[in-house]
Amino acid sequence: MDPCEDGDFLEICARTQFSLVSRHRRDTIPRVLADAVDRLLVETLQNEGRATYSDLANRVGLTAAPTQARVAKLEASGVITGYAAKVDRKKMGYTFLAFVSVILRNHEPNEEDAFEAAAAAIPQIQEIHHVSGEEDYLLKVIAKDTTDFERLLRRTIGAIPQVQRVKTTLVLSTAKATTACPVDVD
DSSP: OOOOGGGHHHHHHHHHHHHHHHHHHHHHHHOSSSSHHHHHHHHHHHHHHHOOHHHHHHHHOOOEEEEEEEHHHHHTTTTTTTOOOOOOOGGGGEEEEEEEEESSOOOOHHHHHHHHHHHHTTTTTTEEESSSSSSSSEEEEEESSSSHHHHHHIITTSSSSSSEEEEEEEEOOOOOOOOOOOOOOO
16 A cells, blocks of 8 residues: 555644644754843843843842843853843924835845845934834834924935835824843743
8 A cells, every 4th residue: 555645644744744843843942041040131221221230130049240241141152132221202302203015126136135224324214124014114213203204204215216105004003112122931
């Protein structure tokens, strides 16, 4: 009998292949957070970037030196990419927030790269996301007011040669805004 015609054999093959794929995927997921101490350090630093090594050490139950070494390892591995102050954009005069969807004229990689470089050079564009769907990019844009936004949209974003069309969604209010990444517990 041909093994390819045997239903039991195919079922076993399918299960074996699935478990190999599952095991392979599980093994390739980076284990950058070694243990609960690393997870707590990352969680704390996301919310309190100015915490001292002494404060962190007290939280995780270590002394300052091993805590500092662990933080350095998390920085070196790229888990912690930097530290920055959280600034209230409204108190800085940027009261207007919008998401701008962009459709490009063509989708050649060099054109996408050129658009990304041009958009990244505009300080009022806080985020640039290459997305799937009808639009090509989604931009998070701040402005001082509607006049400032209109000028930015027409003279700056709209003037990027790769841009064919833009669509704007104005933000009325924000219920949640965070840069914190969930720290999963195994």
